[in-house]
Amino acid sequence: MPEKNNDSCCEICGAIRKTRKTGGVEACSTCRTVISCVRNHPDLVRKIWPLYQDEPILLHAERISSAEPMELPDVLDGKRYRTVDREDNKWYLSVSEINGNPVEVFASTAFDRNHELQSRISNLTTITRLISLILRHIFLHEPLTMSKCLKQIQRSSRQKNDLPDMLYGVLSRYNRNPEEAGRNQSVP
Ligand SMILES: [Zn+2]
Known part of the structure; x- marks a missing residue:
């Protein structure tokens, strides 16, 4: 029987697996790989994402964060x-x-x-x-x-x-x- 002592809940995917603290969160090995990609290679994630995903999640997030808030002009x-x-x-x-x-x-x-x-x-x-x-x-x-x-x-x-x-x-x-x-x- 495998020991379950080291298993805990991954804060990212919720799986009960062996986790380790990475980038401030307790994450399983799968999620640690994803975290490291997103942190270290956001440009690659952005490039690869549309090859496999239809939903423009990253594009949308980028659009919102890069949109400069516009000040209300004095005359409207x-x-x-x-x-x-x-x-x-x-x-x-x-x-x-x-x-x-x-x-x-x-x-x-x-x-x-x-x-x-x-x-x-x-x-x-x-x-x-x-x-x-x-x-x-x-x-x-x-x-x-x-x-x-x-x-x-x-x-x-x-x-x-x-x-x-x-x-x-x-x-x-x-x-x-x-x-x-x-x-x-x-x-x-
Ligand atoms: Zn996980």
Whole structure:
């Protein structure tokens, strides 16, 4: 019977085999070979990959990492759409565009000063701020981070304990890079 004492779980493929620490991970011999190829010969991996694989995984990863994030220019084209909701409130939805792509959305309404609607407006602000963040990620390759999401949620809050404020309180517990948020909002 072969001894099983030295076997452990490969952190890469999950197989229960003899593993060794390579490049910071506990890996089996097969995975160690792959790791060493990827670390030492990425150009070869890139060259060989399309010969045997249809999925452009490496090409895609390369495209995303090499795409330079684009800064929002000071002046943006935009369109404003007037809409009416089911309760007959009039809304203005503004979409800023770059090359015809939406990169920011805003919603405004005539009843902005109405106190009863403050919470509704803060919820709406959360939605449009997060959508804008996603749009800038899609079209301008702006990195999407937890800290940025949190910052947008926090800025959407209008009153203590409104929905964005509560969401911020809960989600900021998961932020692993609090220093990147710029404020000392870290939690234990
Ligand atoms: Zn493995």
